[in-house]
Amino acid sequence: MTPTTKTGAGVPRRGRLRLFTSSDATAKPTRPVSAGLQLSDIIGNLTITRGGQVTAWYLASPVRWSFQSMGDRNSLILAHAQRLAELAGHRIHIRVTHRPYPVARWAADLHAGVIDPLPTWAQYLADEQRKVARLPLDDKVVYYGVRVGRITSAGRAVQKLVRGAVDRQLKALQRDITDVDRIMSGPGMSAVPTTASDMDWLMTRSLGLCLPAPLDTRPQPNDRWRADDLHEWTSGTEWTSPSPYSGHILVSGDRHGRRVTRHVAVLTLGRMEWPAIPESGHGPWLQSLDQLPFGYEASATVDIREATEAGNEILSQLDAVRHQVRHHREHGIEVPISLGRQAATGREIEDDIRSGPTGLSARTKGWYRIAISAPTEEELRERITRLSERYGTHCAVQHPSGQYALAREFIPGEPLASDAYARRMPVRTLGGSLPAVSASVGDRRGFNLGYTSGTARRPVMWHPWHSQEVREASGLTPILGTLGSGKTVLGGATVYHTSQMGVPWVVLDPSGPVRRLCSLPELRPYSKAIDLMASEPGTLNPYRIVPDPDPGHYTAELYRYEDNPRQAADRAYRQEAQRARGIRRTLATDVLMGMLPPAVARTAETALVMHKAAERADTSVHGSPRYVIEQLRKLDGSHSEHAQDIADLLESAADLPQGQLVFPSVDGDDQYTTRHWRLVVLNLRGLALPSTDTAREDWSVEEQYAMPLLYLAAWYAQRSIYARDLHDRKGLWLDEGHVLGRVSSGRELLRKSGRDSRKHNARFLLSTQDGQDVIAAGIENWIDSLLVGRTTGIEAQRAALRLLNVELGAGYEEMLAGLSPQAHGDTKRRGDREFVFSDGAGGIERITVPLRHRPALLQALDSTADPHAARAAAGPWSSVGVSEEART
Structure with missing residues (x-):
């Protein structure tokens, strides 16, 4: 940032960075930009200003809000509020930025x-x-900076002579820092102290406010920066104003080998009237910025105040309101609606402070800034309008003057630009901001x-x-x-x-459109669409499409945690082989029953004879539904006549085109087809699947046979993963x-x-x-x-x-x-x-x-x-x- 001359109201104090205006085109830099920053040292996750203020920085873990239960969402808000309440007496700085993923x-x-x-x-x-x-393609990064104390001016002077002077004073603050570490790591924050890389990113995004983010961060040899190291972030970056009292500033910097300039406006949140969150259906009020179709930066400076301190101030204001109300009544004048509303609100706040939940009666005073940018002024105005519409009637988005000083608030260690637009709210309301939701x-x-x-x-x-x-x-x-x-x-x-x-891939496509994937030029040489309805007889033989397990899939290595790995592997293999035989028997029974007329298939006698025949038939991979028919004809006893009738019906079904797919004339192996191609789409064009609303008694013959063919086709497709x-x-x-x-x-x-x-x-x-x-x-x-x-x-x-x-x-x-x-x-x-x-x-x-x-x-x-x-x-x-x- 180039230190230049500022005109108009709000001239910065001596020793701070000054603003360059378009009317002062001949101004020349007279001192290093770092001389204008309040920040002087970064040690680990601690920043130290020229005035000796020490702030500990933490990185918050992402939080999921979408599709959480109402109870879980309330728990998130209350946990966040509880952590904030435990920081009573501290000033915190919330910074929201983004880290791109190249x-x-x-x-x-x-x-x-x-x-x-x-x-x-x-x-x-x-x-x-x-x-x-x-x-x-980026990640939201949420920083919390907690002011933990101050080192003395004497220690600052000694620092120039004794390198470890600051470290000794920081050691005296270690108890407070450890306490803050404990609070920030708790539920609701789950924040960890920042690393050197995290601090580098915070400074990069703050000094290059709203500029395109660099894709690669600089390597960090250590986690300590001194005042003369700050040039790494300020060099080549310039903040200027297009005119006095302009509603935005120009931020310029070198990015990816070219000079980039952005029009940056800093907005502040004014009057707020948030509905109950999450009961109203609204999300966290800071997280809602993520729904903007453009990038943003957020900064909040918040004082967490003890309930008694805030209560005394509020009660004093409430007394003034009560006196005004009494004064109106003494003179017989109707109390204005706005005054009555203030009195009612004051009573609610008083009750909240005196009888609210333990630890959550703290109050907060904060200033909430949002920085947005655009390549042109016209586009920036459109984005400001979009941002205002984003918050609607729940929050007034203000566009104050003094943009340069407001933008400085985004830099760690910089003071507030103005006390205006301070928002006072219960810690529970601030807990509902949940900036880390992503x-x-x-x-x-x-x-x-x-x-x-x-x-x-x-x-x-x-x-x-x-x-x-x-x-x-x-x-x-x-x-x-x-x-x-x-x-x-x-x-x-x-x-x-x-x-x-x-x-x-192997795809079962009953309706047909997926087969068109095989016609795409990039997939055509490696794909095959197979029309199962026109396949060879026996393609969907229920015994052949259920393969035997591969012994190579049951090695002792896979069962190394068992007492006897080899024995456990053999046992698992035998169980899977037995399961395969059972599946073939069940599948053959279901398919053959599906080929019978519904009135016949529903009878208990039919189920009995089919079960007996399937039990006696060969259940190996070389089996066939024709073996079931043979066993039906061999059944004797009181059900033999019915078994013969079932066998005749199945023989008739085997002569139909659909039946020929199930009843093989010869045994063979067609697994080469599914192994050879990268994409195999098994198509069942012409298969008339019945509607789910149609009773089985009303199915046509085509629909009756379609169901078992679909089962078999699915098993045929599933077999491919074992090949x-x-x-x-x-x-x-x-x-x-x-x-x-x-x-x-x-x-x-x-x-x-x-x-x-x-x-x-x-x-x-x-x-x-x-x-x-x-x-x-x-x-x-x-x-x-x-x-x-x-x-x-x-x-x-x-x-x-x-x-x-x-x-x-x-x-x-x-x-x-x-x-x-x-x-x-x-x-x-x-x-x-x-x-x-x-x-x-x-x-x-x-x-x-x-x-x-x-x-x-x-x-x-x-x-x-x-x-x-x-x-x-x-x-x-x-x-x-x-x-x-x-x-x-």
């Missing part, structure tokens, strides 16, 4: 974590970097899933295999949402991104999960996929319309992450919230129904789809999944009917039955 670093980390990506990976990564660069979900390791659209707008990265490889968690991710919520787009986007990363190496990353996506949970074999499939996903390093996506299907399937305990789209119906909403572990009845049901709202106008479709994302590591946020930067991918995953597209493909004369050839 997009290039994210891309480099993502690239380092992929294994054998596709040849188009380099272009894909470049495209994703451009997309992410348009979003604020939108945090996902990780910084994986592909860009989208961006948060609730409390803030931040990119959301997700690495679907980090849970299995690092956190040793499951890989099950249900995708919930009603029709049109975007489940297909979300699942398809996940498959696309991770296929680029080199991960093989690859145990440690390789792999993915499985099953659609129509609500259908799979209707029978025992389908529920067992879902449980097995969820249970085995960690051991086999597989990400298992399960799309379904209702969370109740997930609960009924018994896989709730294996859920790692969860994505919930637009959900209607109170029971479906409650089930989704239960899976999210979110409180019922707190208004989140309406929020689920409002995701991905319909665009205004009946001719417009919904835009980007929204989901609630629970990342499995404690983060839950509302996110938006955009694909506009990849129009080909979006078009491929679009499952909405478009008759115009079909007509355009067929030609303009198709509607009247005339071909192009005939017309010409």
